[in-house]
Amino acid sequence: MDRKRNLLLAVLLFMGFLAGCSGNENSAQAEKTEDGKVVVDFWTFWGSETRRPIIEKIIANFNESQDDIHVKHTFLPWGDIWTKNLASVAAGNPADVIINDINTVSQRAENQQVEDLSQYIDESFEKQFYPHLWETVVYQDKTYAVPFNTDTRLLFYNKAAFKEAGLDPEAPPQTWEELEEYAKKLDVKTGNQYERIGFYPLWGSIGASSWMTNADDGKGFIENGKLAIDTPRKAEALHWLLGWKERLGEKTVQTYQAEFGSEQSNPFIAGKVAMWVDIGTFYTQIRDYGQDLEFGVAPLPSFDEDSGHWAEGGGFVAEIPKGADHPEEAMEFIKYLTGPEGQKYWAMKNFDNVANIEAAEAVASELTGDEQMVYQATVENLQQTKMFPVPVEYPDYHSRINPVVDNILLGKISPEEGLKKAESDVSKLKRE
Structure with missing residues (x-):
């Protein structure tokens, strides 16, 4: 009986091993498109008739700009998105990129809920952004997010x-x-x-x-x-x-x-x-x-x-949750999302203040009439706007x-x- 029981146990373990391999293979295939592009899952709370088409156009422009990465947009309602983000990080299956609050980056860094992006960032990249916004994404001399938008x-x-x-x-x-x-x-x-x-x-x-x-x-x-x-x-x-x-x-x-x-x-x-x-x-x-x-x-x-x-100002950042499957590809998308092209499109269509200096100044110069007057005033006002990140x-x-x-x-x-x-x-x- 012991030999039969041991043989049956061995068969079951082997079948489980095969099932696990099959599951991993399917999972790996699911993370790539049919033409082999890595799928980056991007979570936002922008689901309105106004903002959803704008962010999805930026995503589409990025997807068309290169042949290696396909960004998929996942909309989650305001309030739910960050609760689900923390749960997914704890479970080991987070998004690849998420839009999150600018004033609480240090909290997530301290709690190891977000990836350190320092290896992907150099001084020239940092200089693209308003200094008072960049300060919010640095914790213990390491960078954990990239500023996206702000206000004043x-x-x-x-x-x-x-x-x-x-x-x-x-x-x-x-x-x-x-x-x-x-x-x-x-x-x-x-x-x-x-x-x-x-x-x-x-x-x-x-x-x-x-x-x-x-x-x-x-x-x-x-x-x-x-x-x-x-x-x-x-x-x-x-x-x-x-x-x-x-x-x-x-x-x-x-x-x-x-x-x-x-x-x-x-x-x-x-x-x-x-x-x-x-x-x-x-x-x-x-x-x-x-x-x-x-x-x-x-x-x-x-x-x-x-x-x-x-x-006083606030805003949002793009960050990579801890344990994301594709951090390098996620960072490539973040660089586009927070770069001059993506930021300018977002700012023009939403009339929103963005973190990228080149994009903000381009929008201020291209608008006309009352739009130009207000937007230029907000850009100038960022010089005397304070951010108050929550200290750990x-x-x-x-x-x-x-x-x-x-x-x-x-x-x-x-x-x-x-x-x-x-x-x-x-x-x-x-x-x-």
């Missing part, structure tokens, strides 16, 4: 409203003091009802942290590994924000916010707010829904005459700061008390 905040202002208020439409406010003066002149009020509000600093694509950065000479909450949360300038910025709500009245602010909805009813486009902070792509809403709107753009007003027009020492610091700032703005705690508490809470998170 501008002040959009209604020129017709400026003229009506007796303000020069070619001279937007330069400082916070001027911003307040202009806003009061731009307010239009009938009785207790505002027909138009000059400005409110927390409307648009901006939050309290951006104003704190602007006030504090461009400093974020963590600078060079040191906490910079509880600072006099950041406290002053929060007092300033509270002053706007006090002047307009909380009921007015809430009533206006309740009307915010689709692009068609945007209060700036509708003429109900005279100045508005947003990213460059906000122009596309003006183009589509505010054809008669005469507007201008400017950098964010500075805290005072001696400080900078600091803005404080991986979850936003979750400790944001609730405190919310309570400050609700009047539940003073700016000084709140910032002191936030800095204390974040200090306890530090990983050695």
